Amino acid sequence: MKLYLQLAWRNLWRNKRRTLIATTSIHFAVVLALITRSMQHGYYDYMIDSAVRLYTGYIQIHSKGYWENRSLDESLILTEAMCNKIKSFPKITTVTPRFESYSLISFKNATKISPVFGIDPILEDSLMQLKKKMIKGEYLSHNSEGILIAEGLANILKVDVGDSVVIYGQGYHGVTAAAQIPIQGIIKFILPALNNATVYLSLPYAQWLYSAPDRVTSLSLMIDNIRDLEETKTFLSENFQDEYEIMDWAELMPELVQGIEVDNASGIIMLFILYVVIGFGIFGTVMTMTAERIKEFGILISVGMKKQKLMFVAALETLFVSFIGALLGILVSIPLLYYFHVNPIYLSGEMAEAILAFGFEPILPFSVKPGIFFAQASVVFFIALFTAIYPVTVIRKLEPVRAMRK
DSSP states (O other): OHHHHHHHHHHHHHSHHHHHHHHHHHHHHHHHHHHHHHHHHHHHHHHHHHHIIIIIOSEEEEETTHHHHOOGGGOEEOOHHHHHHHHTSTTEEEEEEEEEEEEEEEETTEEEEEEEEEEOHHHHHHHHOTGGGEEEEOOOOTTOOSEEEEHHHHHHHTOOTTOEEEEEEEOGGGOEEEEEEEEEEEEOOSSHHHHTTOEEEEHHHHHHHTTOTTEESEEEEEESOGGGHHHHHHHHHHHHTTTEEEEEHHHHOHHHHHHHHHHHHHHHHHHHHHHHHHHHHHHHHHHHHHHHTHHHHHHHHHTTOOHHHHHHHHHHHHHHHHHHHHHHHHHHHHHHHHHHHHSOEEOOHHHHHHHHHTTSOSEEOOOOOHHHHHHHHHHHHHHHHHTTHHHHHHHHHOOHHHHHTO
């Protein structure tokens, strides 16, 4: 076996130009496949991460029936024992209580209906980085009795820091919730849907305003690794499912899951077409290399080398070329994909507008998950190996005398 490996390896480097052409062909195929798949998976991961940070968290806990009705009457009482029990599970990194309602926001003759979020300012900042989005005024504290208002909504109402807006809505069990609240700060969201509507109050003040002391509408939970999602959900279900509904991000945002599945299916079709092109490219290179060596094969057989051994050596040569090409493709791709993972591509024009319409920042990050590298390199490697059938078949049918005349 060692002799065959040495023979195949030395054969490769007898004609360096031929070997370099073959390895370069496979190397470019691996790089192209990795860029395509990394871009696609990176964008999916970005969409999921953005959605859970802005809207839902990876898991939410509500009172039974809240998600269906979205009523303050279905809110839950947040107890210290409940929080401690949730935080005792090591996979859960953040537990963020939220109080959510819809109300009329008015200033002089301008009125707009908006979602009103009662938040824990510190926890919400760690989740959404709200402080970085501040463009005027001061951020909320735990006992603030002011309001944070999004820039777009402030422009609609024509208000600034220091003005007071009127909130008018319905509180717990139908109690009227109305107050004139000073604007403490203005925040800016990139997403128009958030920027034109969102307002924040501190959680205690929102509970007081809507006559719902100690109540929240949801608990948003974050975890470090999405692979821990099922284990975390099982823990929560075992402890809280009798009283509360436990929903993960996929259940909370089915339209996002559906969109990813449809896009992924179209991406797989495109990738399959790319593999076909790659396969024909590699096959063309192997066919040319085989044609150049017909006379060499004829001489080797005529001096006594058995066809089976020659076929084995030719297959080993293809194996070496495929492995080197795939390995080079991975090594070249790692710094390239990592750069675009850290520095996402910012989109512009119609594509950016289309992405903004879906509620996401128009950037295109790349994924650097190890599975993508191994999966794409493996597929191209096996495609290259498959092309070894051609030289093996040629050698099996070879007639030495005719081959030596070529």
